[in-house]
Amino acid sequence: MAPAARADDEDGTDDVARIAVVGSGIVGLATAARLARRGDEVLVLEKDEQLAGHQTGRNSGVVHSGLYYAPGSHKARMSRAGAESMLAYARERGIAHERTGKLVVATTAEQVPGLRRLARRAEENGIDAHLLSPAEAREHEPYVRAVEALRVTATGIIDYPAVCRSLADEVREHGGEVRVGTAVERATTVGDTVRLTTSRGEERVDALVSCAGLHSDLLARRSGLEPDARIVPFRGEYFELVPAQEHLVRGLVYPVPDPRFPFLGVHLTRSVHGGVHAGPNAVLALAREGYRWRDVVPAELAQSLAWPGLWRLAARNVVPGAKEMARSASRRLFAASLAQLVPGIRAEDLAPAPAGVRAQALHRDGSLVDDFLVESAPRQVHVLNAPSPAATAALEIAAHLERELDAAIG
Template identity: 65%
Template sequence: MTRITVVGSGIVGLATARAFARRGHDVVVLEKEDDVARHQTGRNSGVIHSGLYYTPGSKKATMCRAGARSMQEYAAEKGVAHQITGKLVVATDESQLPQLAKLAERAVANGVPSRRVTAEEAREHEPHVRTVGAIRVESTGIVDYTGVCRAMADDIRESGGEIRFGTAVLSSREQTGGLAVETTAGVVETDLLVNCAGLHSDRVAAASGVTPDVRIVPFRGEYFELVPDRSDLVRGLIYPVPDPRFPFLGVHLTKMVDGSVHAGPNAVFALAREGYRWRDVDPRELGLSLTWPGLWRLGAKNVVPGAREFVRSVSRKLFANSLAELVPGIGVHDLVPAKAGVRAQAMHRDGRMVDDFYIQRAARQLHILNAPSPAATCALEIADHIVAEMEASA
């Protein structure tokens, strides 16, 4: 029996710990918070992604197709709220149609069932949408990812594993026969360390004697909800055609499992790893971001879209206007604030955002240094990949 220590109880950490525990390993999960899914997992839009957007052949593309199925099956098995709603990606004017066509080609390359639809056909699914043409993806859905995490935590415990809350990792070092992981609650001895710390994954790697190839730069995604008497404007998921100049998908509308409609997120540079508001500032973490040359290079290449995101962050009216491009009639009084999320985006020194899931290996260690969306959809597939890698090298 191998002793496995997993850092982080987001969905990727829990899925990984569950996979190891179900194979008979001695598993402990270390989590600095007092419950599961406190950060990226519990603060996203709850989408089961289809794999539409990702580079063909990438881990995101291949795992997302399988993950959409496995996540739906797992939620059904555990009685976690979920629904396959389908999604529309809509072009709101003629200039977006060439990019929509490219997206349709990528769907084919990735094996994602989808079809081009006319404006009239799109409005059969979403009567209030504005569009001149769209892509319909039937396999996209929604799920309660926090509920999924609670079910995974139960699976871990039932398989003999342990989850220790309020336990932050300070460092780890090699010792005879394994590793000693120093935490705020004492030392944990282990054979293998798997770092799924998300927003803090590069710092955990550095504290474990590894020089990370990339730096985590946090980007806050702010959300609103439609007021209840306007939730009938959206039946499923409505996405814009992504702007190829900017590495995020743009604000969209998502009908959640509870019937509410999530609106967002935008993408603005966060002033702390857990900077969910503009006033959340951590000088040390901010310094780490600002001294990373990649951030400045990214900013120089994205001045206009970056400025647009900032302005939209401080103006609810402009946020509402962006939504009204998708569904006319949405106004500032139709929006109420919802909790924001922070995306743990890994970035190269030259300013390139890491486009795929990214894993860095070391002796007795595996560090997941980039697992943003669609990692929640792919969590069970990522876990199987990690277990296979670790067992192959053991």
């Protein structure tokens, strides 16, 4: 696709468009690299002093297959395609990765119907997955407890921060700039120009793509959009298995999701650089970047608590939500949840690992925004919901955002 033409060309000829991309997470950098490759002049603006410091740099490094998502949704289509394109990119750029497959484990007979629903969903989404007996499951994961399991072959693991560094290098190789320590406070479209108010003064560009993650709805509203969903931050707390117990997990072991709760439950995932992650749970974060209980920003907490959708979500998930809170407070309970999948894991087998915060968009009625959500205004495109599996699907989302951007420019 040819670069978008600048509308303010004085000589009437097409020229290279200057595009600002807000955010240096994997979606922002994948989009920036794609635009830079086609010839646009790209400026990436990141408020922090490092790249990929939030959702991208704090997840478990899994390349997802698209197993859980509604057939035909962006998540289902882009995750399935992304499982291939992300690993292909890693091979091309020499980034650590491995296609491990994963095991979803029913540990009780009551969970088997849910597991079989997942198997049907895999078939609907065109994902290679097979139901296994307990003995067959132990051929893949010798230490799991299973009455039945689902083996998903497309799942893998990868070094997402390394992917981000590679994408940033591509932006620079094609003449773009990645500028850290620069927060974008608002954007205003005036004719053929987008004026950006930043912490370092004003920037003028031809168009904007906002991939601001935890702050995406705030920037959208300050830039003239009126999204009907709000970001509510949920902290996911992780542990790692101590080295002596890493042998208990060969690849990825997941529970059957609780249909009453909108998250996947704690699971065990081997890292591409060694070690085994355990988690995450899901509790309300007390700040948009609230990685610990003591990280509290009163104004941001007030924004979450003022959103009716949070209270309606909580009312529908009282029991599982209480379990998440209890597990957050007790390493023993955290270990007990993991031991349902792999018996023998004890509290002393867990070492603390960095937490993450999921930028989850919630509707006013308390329903989670189920799919990737993008809204546009003249010369502006805003990503308003891109939680997992956005890292897996980042290259596919970037292609979608390119089309949205060209439509927004007109």
